[in-house]
Amino acid sequence: MALSILLLISVLIPVFCGYCLISFIFTKNKLDIVLNLALSYGMGMGILTIWMFIIGISGLELNFANTTFPLVCFSFIFLLIAKHSTPLSENIQTPKDIVTTPKPSIMLISFNSFLIIFITVNILQIFWGAISWPIDSWDAFATIAFKAKIFFYEKSIPSLKILPHPTYPLHTSLAETWTAINIGRWSDQYIKIIFPCTFLSFLIVQYKFLKNYTDTTWSLLGCVLLISSNLAFYHATISYRDLFLMYYNCITIMMLILWSSSKKTSFLITAAFFAGFASFTKLEGSSFIVIYIILFIMISFFNKTSFKENIKNTLALLIPSLTICLSFHIYKFFTNNLIDGTADCDKTALVLGLGQLLKLPKVIHAFYLNMFLSGNWNIVWMIACVSILLWDYKKKNREAFLVLVSIFLFIGLYSAIALFTSNYPWIAGDKKVTTLSRLILHFYPLAPILIILINHLNFSSDRLDTSSINPKKQALNK
Template structure:
């Protein structure tokens, strides 16, 4: 890659983050957030907004050039500057700034987190896309989009059906196509930069979520625990969609819980938009959204039984459905399918027949315990989780703590149930399917588990000393 290409990539990623940052400013309704939190959200939302712009142009039958994609955001930027809704060089002071000088332990934790971040970039950029799903499901589609100058008119009707899982949401291929567009050419090494950037963004929003109820040292400890989980670092570098889904789900539940505590509208908007983007990354995003929706409904029924609460619930659901449903329309109209879940044939009979598949349970439970007791991939995060759960069985279902507890249980149960729902050929064992996919699924909700551990430790006062 020449110098011009590198400059284009840096400028393009800066513009991508700036677009997401502008979007955060628009929906924040004057609410001030820490500088780094805004930029981390900006990257995650920006890459989704700009890559999914390809879908908008496809619906309109237009070619998505670099200028056409950015033009609306240039106008928005100018308007926000004129109306003084944003400032370019002044950062917002927060209560997080007034905790005194950084200690040796905090420096050590920051150093460890930085090493993990650098390691994820190194692993991502040292070799090109090579994992099977990364190539077959994402990279090839991305190159089709780039070479065609957008999504070909017949892509969903014919072309995509030549690839595995034609019903797989297209956000990651579109994001890679956006990076190719930025660079002005194909590059199987640098296109992977989007994944460690998701890793950095995840760490930042996770840290600031913890700072909502923990001091700086405690928040850094749990952020360090998350950043050093081997499986997360691995998937932040190999080009799979799972880490992007992890980012959007984590943002979704973090800002949902923030809204539950503070009732700030913009937190609810960010949560809903993040979960909508999760649905564009992988089909599992819909399951994660439904789990969050159930927790939201429970919260409204128990804590917020006012007309305003139901309005917020309806708003939350509508935002997700309006933003995510165009993909369902494309899947239905083009007759796309998913080779694993086969959702095109799902119905009442599938749900009923899933209960005839209970003979799969021993193998499913066996694979789950391998993850729970697998320090090679997860350090001892899940062992800590189980110990805290058993020792505090009553506490975790009381007060605010019951909501992350129930969300984690719902997600684990939903993923476990999905293996009962999957249709198999006669005589085909469930072993291979569970064994080859469960460790990936665990990535999606591991940040939730670490967040839950932090909440329990805070509630029980384990962090006071």
């Protein structure tokens, strides 16, 4: 019982800190409370681990008091500022305000209930699987949980040089250390509570995101498509960093798309923070910032914002994300930790040359085998491909277009990493079985989101075109 309460506290404190910051960011615009709480978990965990990193490297002891009290106090200040400010607009405008949806039939309610039961059963399975088994996976022993254990017992962050894979960011390890600090001991089982919580938080954010553009049934279907992935399901129960990167990465994309629709800078700032946290989760997260900038440029072009607005938005995106991203890399630079190690271990070594392009067919083949013929993703990628073929391009569906572009950018990025760095063996070479699945996991949720965004319009073609909120367009449509 006491352990359950301590575990709950280990989750609630980051949620509270995240809630305060999200409320501050969304001071001018009210955000749906459920979405707020779901985002709060990710925001809180991100801020918490960065704070722990600062404490660790500054020589202060990594304990409950040093970790919690300053963070909670700062968070409280943000919350007070947020509550004292009057919101300019009551709610973020959603297509639901414009389109009147008919009352659902009994069959539809039954179908929705069935989907909810399916999702609930799987979530319970994930929670049970996570905390019933101790850590038993390679990366956990070798790096993630091992580093977390060191931080817990040494009560500090020792020189990165002496740790395995010293260049790797520390978000997941510090999150596990946080859980151990809360329960007062190291437990190979209960430190994994953060993974199912992350998955649940992501599911809620995805649901709310899809609900913004579709309806309950389609949003639930999106969640079912996500849960149907064996790899995502399994990674929500083990101590790997890929789930966290999936979480921060895909939520950044969703926030950028919400910013595109609503033009509210709050979403852009949230995206910027999550982009920064992604860079503190895995090395690839730093390279994702390039993708976010490309999406940002595309959205700015679509929205035809003024020059002044563009500058403001650019700063809103780059300042939080690059501050978090560069801080860790600058720290590694000054502590001489930019290179991972020797030979195969150095994941950051470049292998440039036009001859590398000859490996492209092998890389594409590796992606094809993994996405369509492995047991990782159900048949979701095939459904996504067929959905793209059946896409009604006459209907403007900017959100789906942005998601599609994101998917291609991620595939392109990882292909480039395979071709032009020493990571080729891990992605498409002899060792491809060990890495490629996890790389695809980082952007996999975009596939269910794409399927739902495309097919919702295909099935509800008699309704108003509800993609991309545009007051002028709504007036014209009315």
